[in-house]
Structures are given as C-alpha cells and as structure tokens.
Amino acid sequence: MINWTSLRLQVPMLRRCLSTLTKSEARKKRNELFDSEAKRQRAAVGRIEKIEVKYSGPSDEITLVMNKHLSTPFDCAKHISEGVTKVAALAEVNGTPWDMHRPFNSECEIKFVTMASPESQVVNKAFWRSCSLMMGAVAETAFKDSISIHLHSFPIPNVRSGSFLHDISLGFEDWKPTVAELQSLSALYIKLSQKNLPIERLVVGESIALEMFQDNPYKSEQIPNIARHSEDSVTLYRIGDHIDVSKGPMIGNTGIIGRCTVASVHKLSTDEYGTLYRFQGVALPAGILLNHFAYGILEERARKLNNSVWVPSKIVEDSEDQIAAVAN
Amino acid sequence: MNQANISNLVSKLNIYVRPKARRLKNPAGPEGRLLKLRKTVTALIKYERLELNFNRGEEARGYAERLISEALRHGPAHHETMKLADFWILEKQYVHKLFKVLVPRYENFTSSYTKMYNAPRLYPGMYYKKSVLELKGNVYPSLHQEYSQKRNLLHNVLLDEARKEFRLKKYDEIVDNFKQTRM
Numbered sequence: 001m002i003n004w005t006s007l008r009l010q011v012p013m014l015r016r017c018l019s020t021l022t023k024s025e026a027r028k029k030r031n032e033l034f035d036s037e038a039k040r041q042r043a044a045v046g047r048i049e050k051i052e053v054k055y056s057g058p059s060d061e062i063t064l065v066m067n068k069h070l071s072t073p074f075d076c077a078k079h080i081s082e083g084v085t086k087v088a089a090l091a092e093v094n095g096t097p098w099d100m101h102r103p104f105n106s107e108c109e110i111k112f113v114t115m116a117s118p119e120s121q122v123v124n125k126a127f128w129r130s131c132s133l134m135m136g137a138v139a140e141t142a143f144k145d146s147i148s149i150h151l152h153s154f155p156i157p158n159v160r161s162g163s164f165l166h167d168i169s170l171g172f173e174d175w176k177p178t179v180a181e182l183q184s185l186s187a188l189y190i191k192l193s194q195k196n197l198p199i200e201r202l203v204v205g206e207s208i209a210l211e212m213f214q215d216n217p218y219k220s221e222q223i224p225n226i227a228r229h230s231e232d233s234v235t236l237y238r239i240g241d242h243i244d245v246s247k248g249p250m251i252g253n254t255g256i257i258g259r260c261t262v263a264s265v266h267k268l269s270t271d272e273y274g275t276l277y278r279f280q281g282v283a284l285p286a287g288i289l290l291n292h293f294a295y296g297i298l299e300e301r302a303r304k305l306n307n308s309v310w311v312p313s314k315i316v317e318d319s320e321d322q323i324a325a326v327a328n
Numbered sequence: 329m330n331q332a333n334i335s336n337l338v339s340k341l342n343i344y345v346r347p348k349a350r351r352l353k354n355p356a357g358p359e360g361r362l363l364k365l366r367k368t369v370t371a372l373i374k375y376e377r378l379e380l381n382f383n384r385g386e387e388a389r390g391y392a393e394r395l396i397s398e399a400l401r402h403g404p405a406h407h408e409t410m411k412l413a414d415f416w417i418l419e420k421q422y423v424h425k426l427f428k429v430l431v432p433r434y435e436n437f438t439s440s441y442t443k444m445y446n447a448p449r450l451y452p453g454m455y456y457k458k459s460v461l462e463l464k465g466n467v468y469p470s471l472h473q474e475y476s477q478k479r480n481l482l483h484n485v486l487l488d489e490a491r492k493e494f495r496l497k498k499y500d501e502i503v504d505n506f507k508q509t510r511m
Contacts, residue, residue: 115481115482116475116481117475117476117477118477118480118481118482119477119480120480121480121485124480124482124485127482159482159485159486160485160489161489162486162489162490162493282486284482284483285482288481288482288483290483294483294487297487297490298483298486298487298490301486301489301490301493
C-alpha cells in the first residue's frame with residue numbers, strides 16, 4: 001500500500017497546472033475532440049476515389065480495389081483473412097513502414113510485417129513504442145482522480161536498452177512503489193492488452209492538439225515544438241480512451257502484446273521539470289514463448305534504471321580492450 | 329569367423345529404433361496390436377499425413393520405414409518383400425502405390441522416408457501425447473515453421489543484450505581480481 005502521509009504535493013507543480021477539469025473530465029473532452037476531428041476529416045474526403053492496392057503475401061499476390069484516403073492496411077487484411085488481421089503488426093506501403101490504421105494516400109504495393117517475421121528492427125521498435133504508449137495509459141488509470149498525474153514523454157524506443165519507458169510526473173516527492181504495487185500495475189497492463197483494442201492514428205492541427213492537452217503543462221509546451229518540425233501537424237494515437245502524442249508508427253492492436261511486466265519506477269530529478277518518475281517495463285509479443293528463467297533475466301535487467309543510452313558496439317570494443325588488458 | 333555382415337541382412341533405417349517394442353495395450357493381445365499397426369501403416373501410405381497418439385505413431389513409423397526400405401532394396405519381383413507388403417497393407421491397391429509411387433520417390437533419399445512432429449495436446453482432455461506422422465515428399469503444405477529472421481525476433485534481441493551485459497560484468501570482475509593480485 002502507498003503510505004499517503006509521506007507523499008507531499010509539489011507546490012510549483014500545482015501552480016503550473018491549475019485546471020478546472022478533473023482527470024476523467026479532461027479525458028472525456030480529449031476523446032470528444034478526437035472523435036469530432038476524425039469525423040470532420042472523414043467528411044472532408046468528399047467524393048470517394050478508388051485505388052488499386054497490390055498485396056504480396058508469402059504464397060499469393062492479390063490486387064484489391066480500395067478507397068483513397070479512407071481504406072487502411074487493416075481493411076486490406078480483413079479482405080485477405082482473419083488470421084492476418086490478428087497477427088499483422090505493421091504494414092509496409094511501397095517499402096515504408098505504415099500504421100495498420102492509417103489511410104492510403106495513393107495506389108501502392110503493400111506487405112504485412114508480423115512480430116514473428118521481423119525483416120528489420122522497424123517492427124520491434126514500433127512494438128516497443130506502443131508498449132511505452134500503453135504504459136502511459138495504464139499509469140493514468142491506475143492512480144486516483146485526486147492525484148495530479150501528468151504524462152511527460154517517452155524517448156525514442158531502444159529495444160537493446162532492455163526496457164521501454166514513460167516519464168510521468170506524479171506530483172509527489174518521494175515514492176518508491178512496493179512489489180505489490182508494481183504487480184498491480186502489471187496486472188492493469190495485461191488487462192488492457194487483453195482487451196484487443198485497436199491503436200488508432202489521427203493527424204491534427206496544432207491548435208486542436210493544444211486544446212486537447214490544455215491541462216497537461218508538458219504537452220502544451222512540447223506540441224508547438226513538434227508542430228514546427230512537421231508542417232503544423234501533430235500525430236495522435238489513441239488506445240481505448242487514452243490519447244497521446246507520438247511520431248509513430250505503432251503496432252495495429254494491443255492484443256499483439258503478450259507477456260508484459262511493469263518492472264520498476266525510478267525517480268528522476270530534473271532542473272527543468274522538477275521530479276519525474278520513469279516507469280520501466282518489459283514485454284514480449286503474443287505467441288513467443290519464453291521460459292520463466294529467461295524471462296526473469298529480462299525482468300531483472302528491466303529493473304535497472306534505463307538511461308536510454310545503450311551503445312552495444314562500444315561496449316564490445318571496451319570488453320575486448322579489457323581482455324587485452326588481462327592478457328598483458 | 330564366418331559371421332554374416334548384419335547390414336546385408338536387415339536394412340539400416342535412418343530413424344531411432346527403440347530397443348524394446350511397445351506393447352500397445354489391446355484386448356486381443358499381440359495380434360490386436362499388430363492389426364492396429366497394420367491399419368496405421370496402410371493409412372500412412374494412403375493419406376501420407378496422419379495425426380496420431382505419439383506411441384502408436386512412433387511404433388508404426390518403424391514398420392513403415394522398414395517396409396519402404398525393403399521395397400527399395402528388392403523390388404516387386406522379390407517374393408518375401410511382396411509377402412511383407414501384402415501383410416502390412418490392408419487395402420491391396422496401395423501395394424501398387426508402394427512399388428510404383430513411393431519406391432521411385434525415395435530412390436535417392438539418404439535420410440528417413442517419414443517425418444514425425446510433436447503435436448499439441450488437447451486441453452482440457454485426455455492427456456495423451458500427440459504427434460503427426462507423414463511421408464516425406466507429400467503434396468500438403470509444410471508443417472515446418474521456419475524462423476528465417478531468428479536474430480531479429482524481439483526476445484532474441486533482448487536476450488543477446490542481456491548476455492552482453494552479463495559478459496561485461498564478468499570481465500570487470502576479472503580485471504578487478506587481476507588488479508588486486510598485482511598489488
């Protein structure tokens with residue numbers, strides 16, 4: 001259990017994010033904005049144009065006639081087979097990684113990438129990024145409404161670092177989660193992944209994004225920056241009713257995540273943002289079976305503070321130097 | 329010592345043969361066991377892929393291998409081989425298949441003629457180990473699941489890095505020990 005008396009609210013934090021909305025109200029408002037914007041974009045397509053999409057699978061090649069600016073790789077997968085809709089994590093449209101729920105812009109060739117056939121690390125990175133996104137969703141729902149929790153950000157996914165991250169401000173100074181608390185966070189994580197929710201994508205203008213994240217001081221600072229680098233647009237992702245900003249791409253469905261653990265929460269003290277908590281976890285795709293000893297090693301590694309700078313090539317060199325030193 | 333070379337008497341099979349045969353419990357005794365196995369061997373030649381309980385599958389596999397290898401060695405003109413084929417194959421049209429289809433197929437094989445896979449058990453249900461027994465070179469899609477991108481699989485990437493980190497830690501320990509002994 002959390003010892004509530006030891007948790008003190010941070011005064012500067014409170015002042016910065018005075019908002020009239022409670023957490024759930026803010027979430028509801030965000031979703032309403034997301035829905036209305038999606039509806040507006042759907043209506044703005046106007047007259048529906050048909051495009052040819054060539055699918056090349058392992059055994060056959062199919063040409064599908066789809067709708068421009070409306071149909072997504074997920075729709076193509078539904079035409080092919082139910083199995084493909086379940087396992088396809090990412091699509092490759094003319095060779096570039098493409099979200100499963102992102103509409104096509106033009107005629108194209110399409111391929112599906114699953115977690116069992118990662119031709120490159122792109123799909124693994126998308127998986128790791130989606131795991132970070134989900135960590136935010138879990139953390140936001142795990143705490144009571146009275147706690148002012150604000151998601152800060154998650155860094156570029158680095159699978160080799162051993163854990164996925166999400167930096168979150170919780171509004172109290174010293175919190176060290178007990179084992180039971182971490183386990184209950186993990187349980188929430190698993191529950192969310194088992195809902196098989198689609199990870200929706202929407203590109204919105206800067207103003208709408210700012211309106212959505214009005215109550216989040218970090219996001220409202222980051223959004224103008226992001227918009228400046230990507231032609232005044234911000235890419236949003238939604239799982240269930242959780243919305244976050246990310247460049248993407250993400251995997252198509254939360255059901256692709258199989259085994260997962262919220263491994264640790266580390267306190268980060270930054271000058272700029274005050275106290276942030278780094279939530280770390282490790283997950284494996286569904287369908288990959290790993291014995292619990294090996295998974296235990298991964299969990300153990302995910303527990304260490306992840307500085308998200310992990311250069312394995314350098315470390316190999318170092319270790320060789322050390323061998324040389326020993327040999328001398 | 330004029331002892332016959334055993335490999336000239338019995339075909340050498342490219343599968344593991346258990347030292348003792350399974351008895352495959354049957355109310356009709358050993359005769360019933362043989363009938364069971366004859367049915368399986370016939371079905372294997374007929375359908376080329378079967379899903380069986382593991383015990384029965386593995387037991388029948390040996391007999392099927394032996395039958396095919398005898399047919400390969402001696403051909404249809406050999407009286408004893410024909411008698412053997414007549415015994416093991418219950419539906420007689422498949423005797424033709426054995427000599428006309430399977431023998432040409434396996435002529436240049438250097439490995440076993442059949443393949444066995446472990447199949448998942450029924451859960452919940454009878455807790456018998458299941459298997460799939462098939463003739464090689466059949467027309468069905470392959471059961472073998474290939475992971476050509478093994479090194480890119482997420483858990484392999486994670487485990488690789490964990491191993492690197494562990495090795496690094498060990499090297500540090502070695503260096504420390506070395507330094508201490510030098511002092």
